[in-house]
């Protein structure tokens with residue numbers, strides 16, 4: 001019976017149980033072995049050396065491919081390694097168009113590493129299809145989308161952009177971290193590569209750093225595999241186990257996070273301390289309809305602008321339960337300031353172009369009682385009112 005593979009909740013729970021023929025364990029064992037015994041001279045059966053392949057990683061990679069709706073899945077040591085592997089499918093002289101308020105690290109790796117190898121990029125507003133069409137040049141060979149984007153939650157049309165790219169001989173890469181394959185499956189919408197920082201929702205407990213990539217295209221898969229295996233940015237067996245375990249609860253975690261996020265967004269939207277809320281779950285958000293069309297839910301990431309009468313530092317320091325920290329997607333509610341965290345290396349001009357301001361706050365809503373999340377925000381707003389308090 002393989003029908004369950006069509007249903008994501010069942011796939012998440014049962015999609016990684018086939019690894020242990022000896023004892024038929026329900027969970028995938030952690031194969032901590034760098035090398036494997038060769039039974040016949042010069043012949044390695046399934047596995048030879050763990051940089052090339054490892055049974056725990058293989059089980060995870062099979063599940064990743066199934067979850068993303070792709071033929072080939074890869075698990076990396078971090079989301080950035082997955083992103084770098086996707087960028088490495090380009091070659092010198094080629095250019096990539098990138099969502100203008102993409103995760104800051106993606107811009108950093110393009111400008112500090114890949115530009116030295118002749119791969120250039122331009123930041124554009126990928127939520128505007130005309131801007132995407134007009135941006136193509138002779139050497140544009142990829143579009144890198146993050147949708148919803150970080151931190152403005154701009155929504156880009158994956159299917160339409162994938163078609164534009166394909167017509168011009170370019171590929172489309174989607175960083176799907178904010179929604180995860182539970183809510184959005186870019187490959188099924190026509191994208192060529194889906195990458196995820198599995199550090200976030202996929203693992204969901206703020207404990208490991210990991211990344212994944214998936215594709216349906218054999219030649220892209222070969223390039224991703226070459227980057228993974230030759231450079232060795234592989235996920236370790238223990239982390240692969242943690243990720244497999246965490247994925248079993250991805251859907252229930254995200255369902256609760258969305259339920260909480262909708263209420264948090266409503267609270268923020270009506271609060272005098274907040275000038276604007278960016279969240280594709282709000283019906284008046286410009287990305288609401290498109291996101292509802294291409295994803296199963298709006299996710300639990302949002303940003304808001306603190307009103308000028310409220311002091312940003314005092315607000316952050318006053319929070320009691322909500323964790324002020326750099327990451328997102330964990331079971332705990334996490335809050336951060338993009339200019340101090342994810343986008344700290346953006347130039348003043350890049351911040352301005354991306355629309356990222358000093359008073360912007362990014363919120364990753366967790367699974368706690370929503371009444372506690374709202375109460376914590378409310379008391380911190382009260383303390384921050386009227387400027388800074390020594």
Ligand SMILES: Cc1ncc(COP(=O)(O)O)c(C=O)c1O
Nearest residue numbers: 078079080103150177197199210
């Ligand atoms: C949207 C997005 N993509 C990629 C990354 C990089 O992932 P990692 O930190 O796992 O390398 C992050 C990290 O914050 C992210 O938010």
